[in-house]
Amino acid sequence: MRHVVKLALAGLWLASGAHAQTVDPASDLGQFRTLRGDGMTALQQGDAAKALEIFDKARAILPDSPSIALLQAQVYMQQKRTDDAKAVLTDYLKRGNVLDLAKSSDFTTLWDSALEDQLQANEAPFGAIRVAAALPDFVIAEALAYEPHNAQVVYVSGIRGGNILAEAPGGERQVIKFRPGVAAFGLGLHDGKLWASTAQSRQTEGYDASKPVTSKIVAINPADGAVISTMTDAKVAREFGHLLAGKDDLYVIDNNHGEVLRLTGYGATLEVLVPEGYMDSPQGLAENEDGSLLIVSDFTSGLYRVDLKAGSMTRLLAPADGNLLGLSSIARYGHDLIAIQNGFKPNRVLRIRMSADWTQAESVETLLRSEKLLAQPSQGLVADDFFVFVAKSQWSHLDDQGNPRAETVEPALVGVIKLTP
Incomplete structure (x- = not known):
């Protein structure tokens, strides 16, 4: 026994x-x-x-x-x-x-x-990707934002350097570097602004545990890195994580409390949308086309459907052919969700086929499964008929204590998967 x-x-x-x-x-x-x-x-x-x-x-x-x-x-x-x-x-x-x-x-x-x-x-390995960008330095790539109609710029948050990099066919530039020990764990583009959720991180250069730094949501001019506005929660100690720049509102995860917060109308006041107590580690966020529904993926318990008009939430059962646990990122493609599943080995990218009203996850299809092409993939997004995502984040180059195994590492990779309607 x-x-x-x-x-x-x-x-x-x-x-x-x-x-x-x-x-x-x-x-x-x-x-x-x-x-x-x-x-x-x-x-x-x-x-x-x-x-x-x-x-x-x-x-x-x-x-x-x-x-x-x-x-x-x-x-x-x-x-x-x-x-x-x-x-x-x-x-x-x-x-x-x-x-x-x-x-x-x-x-x-x-x-x-x-x-x-x-x-x-x-x-068995399955699927293929096209490499959109390779980041040769030790950056620990985490979050993405993408401007497909503006020189195909991919914005990548580097946890190690505490910066945001702009990757384009013409080369790389640094958009912004945050204060020592601070990095962006979520990125999103809305109305010409680059939104970032920042938090202190021991994996970031300059980290000093004796000097705590408040977690913030920052609006940035992506052209020159100028900070347009910042906001914090003065009442609660937050640790902001993944972020979704939605149709009308911004959503962000609070890792400290397992909550989902909403910035209504991209204003100045955060409100709790999903309170502490339901999820262990919420990570992925996806909004339906008209902005009336939100899906939240909890690493430990799967998918939750939030009706933003009714103010209700239900958890979706996994279909008979799939596993909805261990998802680090989700993005909407039509009615479906494209998900990164890095909580299981081999890591994989999934297509979760959803009912039109998002009340059911009907089936799960593997788009990519590979120990060679994927190494702790982190976050991704859908752009037209493509899934753009961090395929190799470099998180796997940290030991169990969160320290680098070596300063010379395999490049972080941003990959692209072609999607079909």
Whole structure:
């Protein structure tokens, strides 16, 4: 029994965000975590039947949770219920997950050619990209903004140097460099302004923990880097993350509290749109065409649909063929979402086919899966029929403590994928 618990916990990193928040026990994520904990307790007490009953309830909330699936399969194997274990593993692999059989020897006796074929397909390289820009220095590329009709300029935030770079066919220029230890974690273009969400970062040159810096939203003239305006939240200590320059409003993630904030009409006052308690690590933001709906991707619990007119929010279940966890970025393409999934290996770019009203994620299609072309891809955006994104961010060149492994690194890459309606 102890072996089961250890293996299950080891897999939880796949669905853990960078910032753990206070989660409301009554929320979907809160209920899932309570059930998972209760199931683990039942296992430790030797009550496998009760554990399976509880895990079924947890899986109904997060059907794409890899940890729950592997736990269930292991318990079934211990009960010699091979067919049930195989059914769980078939579903697990159908969702695009992978498995190291050397570390999961419990499953070797039931492993057959169908499971192996699906595993090999999930690991195989798929798709291609065109490289739009290569950044040879150690920059740690994070956020993007793009002007396809203005000399095809791609704006890239460099976490290491604390700057924003403009990449164009004619070369590279630095738009702005922030104060020491500060970098932009979100970028967006609206009405001729380059919007950036900034925060202090220990990975940024000049960082000094003894000198805290307030997180800000900054409006910048992209032509000369002049700061047009800045805003902060004087009441709450924020750490701004990903940003979406929407049709009428600006949206930004607060990593400190797991909240989504809105700057209505690109004005001067931030309001809480999604309060703390629902999500662990919100990251991706996408708005529908008329600006009435917002999709938020939480790294740990998947997609949430926010009705901006009704002021309501619902979490979307993953389709039977996909996994909606571990998404670092989402962007709208027609009714669909193009997503970067860097919480699982191999990293991949997905197309999530959505219903027209965004009440359902109907299916998941892999556009790109490659250990060679992708290395901790971070953020991306849709421009016409292309997905422009940071394919190699250089985050993977940091060790477990967040320190550079070496000063000489492989270039950061901005890639482009052709999309079809």
